[in-house]
Amino acid sequence: MTPDQVWQAIDTQRANLCDLLADLGDDQWRQPSLCAGWTVRDVAAHLTLQQLGPAAVLAQMLKWRGSIDRTTAHAARLRATALTTEQTIAEIRATIGSRRHIFGVTHLETLCDILVHSQDIAIPLGRSLDMPxxxxxxxxxxxxxxxxxxxxxxxxxxxxxxxxxxxxxxxxxxxxxxxxxxxxxxxxxxxxxxxxxxxxxxxxxxxxxxxxxxxxxxxx
CATH class of the missing domain: 3.30.1050 (Nonspecific Lipid-transfer Protein; Chain A)
Structure with missing residues (x-):
């Protein structure tokens, strides 16, 4: 796939995930995801953090929890607490069409993140979300x-x-x-x-x- 095709796939998956999230009830947002210890809301909140620049990444690292996994989880939970359901969906939807990615990674990590985390949400809820x-x-x-x-x-x-x-x-x-x-x-x-x-x-x-x-x- 060319970079253009990768970004198109990212945009499509983001849009499909937003539609799925908008259809969930409050109880479903609190359900466990496929990520151990993460709720559906935590995973969705994490996906609002895919365009952080150098300063924001540094700010996260200053809250180091002993490993990248624990630091990432901590940031996702803080974000999940700070945003309403509607704000979370709106922030993910706002990234559609943008080619920004988090500082220190490439568009390929962004693709992997949205494909896998979308399934982390959909599968335990019994929802179907196509993955090309x-x-x-x-x-x-x-x-x-x-x-x-x-x-x-x-x-x-x-x-x-x-x-x-x-x-x-x-x-x-x-x-x-x-x-x-x-x-x-x-x-x-x-x-x-x-x-x-x-x-x-x-x-x-x-x-x-x-x-x-x-x-x-x-x-x-």
Whole structure:
């Protein structure tokens, strides 16, 4: 995908997510997301923080909580408390059409963030939110090759497998085969256990064991 196509995919996913969020009741905003310890509201609030400049990023780092994960979670919860439901949706919608991204990352991290976090919200609520296979392939490639920001622990687990998409021309890695829809492979690359039932192949059971153990170890 070209940068223009990536930004178009980001805009489409942002718009679709805003429509989904606008349809949720108060109880649903309080439901747990796929991010351990994060509510739907926390994830949505996090997505309002995707265009921070250098000064704002520094301000977040001055509130360091011992790791990037904990610092990011803390910032999301503060934001969730500060914004109303309507303000949260409006702020995400206001980013549509903009090509700004948070200082220190690229548009590819922005793509990965919106694709994965949209599913973090939709899946536990039983909602369907389409994820284009070509965009998911680009995001998965970025997640697996990332050196900064530090890659997720799940990336290390994926390294021992041959990942193959069943709905687009994409594969990577060496080892036992794990195959499935591209969206499910992206979610698995990002440590989302909810995607594992969609995967198959001679390496699927082993990958499930590894990712489940990682998830258990990281629980607060």
């Amino acid at each position: 296979a070509d965009a998911a392939a680009v995001a998965a490639g970025r997640a697996l090759s990332m050196r900064w920001p530090p890659p997720l622990p799940s990336v290390k687990a994926m390294a021992g497998f041959r990942l193959t998409a069943t709905d687009t021309s994409w594969s990577t890695g060496d080892g036992p085969t794990v195959q499935g829809p591209m969206a499910a492979l992206l979610l698995a690359c990002c440590g989302r256990l909810a995607a594992l039932p969609q995967l198959s192949g001679d390496g699927a059971a082993e990958l499930t064991t590894l990712l489940t153990a990682q998830s258990t170890a990281r629980r607060p």
